[in-house]
Amino acid sequence: MKEQIDVEHLQRLTLDAIAAALSAGEVVMDLYQETAEVEVKLKADSTPRTEADRKADDCIRNSLLRTFIPLLSEEGREVYYDERRDWDYFWLVDPLDGTKEFINTSGEFTINIALIENVEAIVGVVFVPVQQKLYYAVRGEGSFCVEKFGVQTHLEGVSWADLQKQSQRLPRVKRGPTEWQQEFVVTTSRSHLAERTREYVKKLSSMFPKIREVECGSSYKMCMVAEGTADLYPRVTATREWDTAAGQAVVEMADMEVVDFTHFGRLYYNKESMVNPSFVVRPKFLTIPKLSQIEFE
Missing domain, CATH: 3.40.190.80 (D-Maltodextrin-Binding Protein; domain 2)
Structure with a gap:
């Protein structure tokens, strides 16, 4: 029987995921300034892949190693269902969502990190590097946004309470x-x-x-x-x-x-x-x- 992750543990894992997304964002933004020189390759499904995809993936993997939770990424090896079907928890990552937007320099690309429990996402981190905008959500806590959360922001020593002070609960605008x-x-x-x-x-x-x-x-x-x-x-x-x-x-x-x-x-x-x-x-x-x-x- 799996060990349940309590709220405090989820908060720590969320901080880990945010730190990983910020680090990947820093790598991606360094390459974003040089998009004219970025080599673009096509994957088997004809979608583009750049050096930024690969480097962001490496960065996130290295950051989340210490959590000892399996990681499945768009840019990683294919993990067959027979292997992952019994995973109670795993990280599900798109290190650069919107590669075409990255190539076209529209700025509308994100770094996506989710923690999956069985079949549902219980933590979500979406970082928009160009806008310096961070979205994050945690089961039992809610969904939040932080403006101007730049790639140079470091979370060393930052507590959940510190993060919450900078955060605005979603939705920010209620429409009906x-x-x-x-x-x-x-x-x-x-x-x-x-x-x-x-x-x-x-x-x-x-x-x-x-x-x-x-x-x-x-x-x-x-x-x-x-x-x-x-x-x-x-x-x-x-x-x-x-x-x-x-x-x-x-x-x-x-x-x-x-x-x-x-x-x-x-x-x-x-x-x-x-x-x-x-x-x-x-x-x-x-x-x-x-x-x-x-x-x-």
Whole structure:
């Protein structure tokens, strides 16, 4: 029987994950200044990989070694289900989410670190290096944001109480039906926007007459919904578990949800296939049609 991680232990692990994300952010930002010289390679699935992906991955691995918790990363070796199916806890990492945004210098890339317990994310850390913005969430504690949390910030000797003093609880902006009728904000993928997503957003205009669409990269879109600067994030194109786990923790602990687009069931982790279904990020009380209920042209 597994040993339960108590709240104080989760707080320490969260500080470890934040320190790892900040260190990786420092490495990534050093390379971001030299993007014209960064070599881009294509992985087997034709997605790009840069030196920044690899170095950020190495940095996070080295930082989290002391936790003695298994780590699964987009940039690491493939860990087959037979090996990981019995993991009670593991780190799930995307060391550079939004590699295309990194290459294109849009600044919309993040470093994602989640702690998975069985099939759900119980800690999530999303760091936006260019904006110096940190999102983090812990089961039993809530979801938070810290502005101007730069890559040069060091957590040596920083306690959970110290971190909380700098943090603002999410959502920072509370929106509902009245605000949605004035303006309904939908965030969509800048680099992976499908025509079905555009059509879905268009169909929502019968419910929300004033829709504003904001294109953005990486898991930052999930955090926008969590903090209340966006109302909906629909995703039709393929993602993997490391793309969404940290963001889902931030969303759920802000009392919102990440659900599949077909049945509106919660997304779970450590599946045999690590491919996510189409999903939507939304406030729990927002009623919208399922993808299957929309007639596409």
